[in-house]
Amino acid sequence: MDKGFEIADIIVAFIKGDATPEQIVRLDEWQNESDENKRLFVSLLDETNFDLQVRVRKELNIEKAFNQVKSRKRTHDRRFKRVWQLSLVASLALLVVVSSVMLYKGREAGVKSEIDQGVISGGTNKALLTLSTGKQILLDKQDTLLQSDITRIRVASDKGVTYESIDGDSLIQLAYNTMEIPPRAEFQLVLSDGTKVWLNAGSKLRYPERFVGDERQVELNGEAYFDVVHDEKAPFIVKTSRSTITVLGTEFGVRDYEGKANLTTLVQGRVAVCDSMNKSYVIYPGQQVIIDERGTTVEDVETAYFTSWKDGYFTFNQATLGDIMDELSQWYDFDCFFTNTTVTNLRLTARLKKYDDINVLLDILSDTGDVCFSRKGRAITVTEISR
CATH class of the missing domain: 2.60.120.1440 (Jelly Rolls)
Known part of the structure; x- marks a missing residue:
């Protein structure tokens, strides 16, 4: 299987929540290969960006786009062959991911739970x-x-x-x-x-x-x-x-x-x-x-x-993100997924109100500029942002 399509399939499985442990390891390796891969993955997890891609995808013809990419590829000098192949991989991966997830979302739309649209309140x-x-x-x-x-x-x-x-x-x-x-x-x-x-x-x-x-x-x-x-x-x-x-x-x-x-x-x-x-x-x-x-x-x-938990606060001082999310998940009852192993060891300092909606807390944590969060129902995915 082409590397781009392999990664695309894994990303689709990850977004759907069906990725195997082996696929998650492979996804981690792919992200660590380049900052471009990390940025692409973060953009796919971003809900606003994702919806924009879906709207654009509705007007695309995959076969036509694929042929256009191949045609443009032939016009480049061999010196740029490897660089263009990487770009081709990213382009194809993006097309496949957007297309597949759009179909997945369409199938799930009829049974989407209310929690997907609602809030996750504290205990x-x-x-x-x-x-x-x-x-x-x-x-x-x-x-x-x-x-x-x-x-x-x-x-x-x-x-x-x-x-x-x-x-x-x-x-x-x-x-x-x-x-x-x-x-x-x-x-x-x-x-x-x-x-x-x-x-x-x-x-x-x-x-x-x-x-x-x-x-x-x-x-x-x-x-x-x-x-x-x-x-x-x-x-x-x-x-x-x-x-x-x-x-x-x-x-x-x-x-x-x-x-x-x-x-x-x-x-x-x-x-x-x-x-x-x-x-x-x-x-x-x-x-x-x-x-x-x-x-x-x-x-x-x-x-x-x-x-401070007894007084209505979570207070963290240079705590690892893994420990922070573990404590929050016990209070808010959500499942947490990390896109790679290094993000769990990021250290943060924060004071959070226990009875705020979880989205408020995630916004505060993301203000550090080191991580971003995406939420689907009671599943929260944490991604490290490359500087």
């Missing part, structure tokens, strides 16, 4: 509460009052869940609840001791309905921010898959998503973090414990970059 307050009895309750905007033998549970649309101990009741054993936060959601709760917890998307917290004894222990998967009520007689303990955090009374954030570094970020007070090797690290405000495949380290950080 909302939502959680799944599993009581100690096994009963599951979906918590959203509706105010609810639940009560067990030992605890009164208030669900308020503006304040999340509050646990209130019922005085005078004896407790034989701890009764645990579990709160799970789906993608595109977050939730708040107040534990029975008054400790406030903010849970981020894709997180799970297991905790007793009422704390008893000489410690207050919860288990976390995902990300949470804790504002712990001081109690010298009963330290507050957060257990994750790779760490155990012990505090008396303080504010701190914990992140423990699968496949990512385990982070404990201290805002106020003092905490001790014990890793899986049973080595303990005491940190102070403005410090962070990082546990990853390299081991455990302590660093000084600007805490807002790791805790």
